[in-house]
Amino acid sequence: MTEAKHVITMLVDNQPGVLARVVGLFSGRGFNIESLCVAETVNPEISRITLVTRADPLVMEQIQKQLRKLINVIKVRDMDKSKAVQREMALICVKAKPEHRAEVLRIVDIFRCKVVDTGTEHFIIEVTGDEGKLAAIINLLKPIGIKKIARTGIVALFREPK
Amino acid sequence: MKPIENTLTGAQILMTILQEEGVDTLFGFPGGAVIDIYDELARTPIQHILVRHEQGAVHAADGYARASGKVGVCLVTSGPGATNTVTGIASAYMDSIPLVIITGQVPTQLIGNDAFQEVDIVGITRPCTKHNYLVKRIEDLAQILKEAFYIARSGRPGPVLVDIPKDITKKRIAYTPVEPVRLKSYNPTYQPNLWQLEKVITLIREAQRPMIFAGGGVILSKGSSELTAFARKTSMPVTTSLMGMGAFPGTDPLCLGMIGMHGTYRANMATGACDLLIAVGVRFDDRVTGRTDAFAAQAKIVHIDIDPTSIRKNVQVSLPLVGDCRITLSELNRLIEAIDFGDLAEQRRSWLDQINQWKQTGALNYDQTTVIKPQYVVETLYHLTQGQAIITTEVGQNQMWAAQYYHFDHPDHFITSGGLGVMGFGLPAAIGAQVAQPGKLVVDIAGDGSIQMNIQEMATAIQYGLPVKVVILNNRYLGMVRQWQELFYDKRYACTNMEYAPDFVKLAEAYGALGLRATTPDQVESVLKQGLSSPQAAIMDFWVDREECVYPMVPAGATLTEMLLI
Structure with missing residues (x-):
């Protein structure tokens, strides 16, 4: 069976140790985590975890069942990409020698990113988008020289009915 | 001065809840972090069994729970007292035995300081408990204890650990009894889906070589008499897992004995030959299945279990049924009652004859010679x-x-x-x-x-x-x-x-x-x-004979029907 990428969204009790239960489940049962994003919802008692994993259909079924079995997990859904908005943000620190500055700014413009910090030898660029956009900009900036990168991992929400 | 009649210490709250939950016996071992609890325990009618090692306390509580049908309760101190319980907890978790383990913890303000006899037992036992708690405020103690008992005994039972820092056992608050437990994210499914149940009946009607595979879930749900009635009514032979021994009478002619690595010849052969396997309260452990892709290869498998994660974890099934084993079996019995299966025993004659033949050829036997077997x-x-x-x-x-x-x-x-x-x-x-x-x-x-x-x-x-x-x-x-x-x-x-x-x-x-x-x-x-x-x-x-072996034996990774016999 073929592995596919899945974005799992879940609501959990906003309590200490809950993230450890979720992450421990993945490591203990040999499931993988590609990215993970956790933050409080409007209700401070509940957090949303958005998690990206790669699994075949049977493993994916187990992942969801095992997550639902955790007492602190309130709701789990596998996000079909077509029905959800998925975004990721990255902060990218790019080397910017004088001869590359114009090039970098052109890329920033094309991708509609923001320069949030700069110095004589660098830019820090804030970029938001889906996975494809992030991959594309990283690909373009790599030859110029990426010093550091911090990515949030995917956050996602189901679209509401039109 | 404030009235003190309605105030209780943490230790007193613990004793109150234990008694409310019907606990009359604790298995434990005292220590510094639980000394206040022990002091209070001595003033209650609760019997305490002082073990000689904390691992023994958990296994004893496990044996107590299984023999009594109640929740087994342990009380141990922090640090080594807590770590010594881990093997017992992990065993109870695998076997779905309802336990509540109370561990002492260093005082709240010392947690994280590597204090004397401090260990993160909640972290250590996270993957081998059904749930666990660290009590951080005395105000939460009663609620947490109530939840612990509720979670331990409901759904698929299991061990729940409650870690109580020493200062919380001494602190005093105004105590008001807590509301019955309701958890928004924990609602086990007891009632099976009626639509699925009817499909089971159809499968039973169509089957030529059906059998039942019963496990610990039948015993835990107290569904043995329902299982026995179901098997007899439908003339289906029954094999059990190790955990399911006694779920169906071992001396009944329909009993095949145990399945698996050291299962009986007839049980393993029947599993290989059956065309319908109704699995009740089992989780298809590797010691049961042998090679999973060849397990019951000719059969449609119906899997009844209260825990959805048990279903389709190790073995693919034709018909999943999430529900309590006893309730599901009694629903099946109710549906069967209304149905005339004709003369089932007659219809299954050749299948049951075949099983009988296996019983003769691969019987459990040994020669009692001059050394004790x-x-x-x-x-x-x-x-x-x-x-x-x-x-x-x-x-x-x-x-x-x-x-x-x-x-x-x-x-x-x-x-x-x-x-x-x-x-x-x-x-x-x-x-x-x-x-x-x-x-x-x-x-x-x-x-x-x-x-x-x-x-x-x-x-x-x-x-x-x-x-x-x-x-x-x-x-x-x-x-x-x-x-x-x-x-x-x-x-x-x-x-x-x-x-x-x-x-x-x-x-x-x-x-x-x-x-x-x-x-x-x-x-x-x-x-x-x-x-x-x-x-x-x-x-x-x-x-006994020093080099006697257990037979039959299915070598690890082999198909169930590839048994080594004596």
Whole structure:
């Protein structure tokens, strides 16, 4: 069976140790985590975890069942990409020698990113988008020289009915 | 001054909730972090069984829970007290046994400081408890304890640990009883889907070679009589997992005995040949299935279990049914009642005849020669006790011989560490079972290796006047590993020789128990009679054939029907 990428969204009790239960489940049962994003919802008692994993259909079924079995997990859904908005943000620190500055700014413009910090030898660029956009900009900036990168991992929400 | 009548300390709140939950027995071991709890415990009618090692406390609570049908409760101190419980907790988790484990913790303000006897037991036990809690505020204590009992006993049962810092046991608050527990994210499904149930009936009608595979879930849900009625009404033979022994009467003609690596010839052959397998309260452990892709390869599999994660985890099924085993079986019985299956026994004649033939060809047998055969000891024990004793086991050959040669007609009579396979389980579990059932004969079938893992609990048995009987099948080997070495490692017996064991008769006497020994076959019956009829706890040491193997055996990774026979 073929592995596919899945974005799992879940609501959990906003309590200490809950993230450890979720992450421990993945490591203990040999499931993988590609990215993970956790933050409080409007209700401070509940957090949303958005998690990206790669699994075949049977493993994916187990992942969801095992997550639902955790007492602190309130709701789990596998996000079909077509029905959800998925975004990721990255902060990218790019080397910017004088001869590359114009090039970098052109890329920033094309991708509609923001320069949030700069110095004589660098830019820090804030970029938001889906996975494809992030991959594309990283690909373009790599030859110029990426010093550091911090990515949030995917956050996602189901679209509401039109 | 404020009135103090309605204020309680944390320790008093704990005692209040324990009594509300019907707890009359604790298994435990005191220490600094729980000294206030112990001080309060002494003022309640709750009986405390002082074990000699915290691992023993958890296994005893496990045996108690299985023999009583109640939640088993342990109380231990922080640090090493807590870490010593881990094996017991992991065993109870694998076997779905309802336990509440109360651990002491260093005072709140010291947590994280590497204080004396501090350990992150909530972190350590996270993957081997159904749920666990660290109590951070005394205001939450009562609610957490209520939830712990509710979670432990509901749905698929399991152990729940509550870690209570010392300062919280001493602190005092105004106590108001808590509301009944409702958890928004935990609602086990007890009622099966009616639509799915009807599909089961259709499958039963169509099947030519159906069988039932019953496990611990039937016993835990108290569904044995429903299972028995279901099997008899539909003329379906029944095999059980190790955990399911006693879920269906072992002496019933429809009983196939145990399935799996050391299952009976007929049970494993029938599994390979059946066209419908109704699995109830099982989780298809690898010791049951052998090679999973060849397991019950001709069969449609119906899987009934209260835990959705058990379904389609190891084996693909045709029809999943999430629900409580007892409720599901009684719903099936209700549906069957209204249906005329014609003469099912007649229709299944050739299938049942085939099974009978397997029963003749691959029967469990052995030759009782001049040395004592371990099987003979278990079989004699079975006859002398007329199958009515509660049997606990250690792990290894002793466990398999107990399962093969003692036929259980009732649930809750076979208490074994099935999933985790803990050596040293049997004696403390026997103590717990004896506390729960004082009028019953409780026998631990042990090996000379595993009995030494928790032998210290003999002192506990003596202290509380618990007449547990230990039957040691003494081959001076770690027999099961030796068997593997004999069969698969060219008889290289690496580190399995256990010739340096204590004199178990003298050891029994040193503890204040009765010690007996049989070295020849003719002594077996008289030693058993003497030991079983004594009002004392007893250790009976049987010097058995050193190199006897457990058969049938399915080599690891082989198909179930590829058994090694004697």
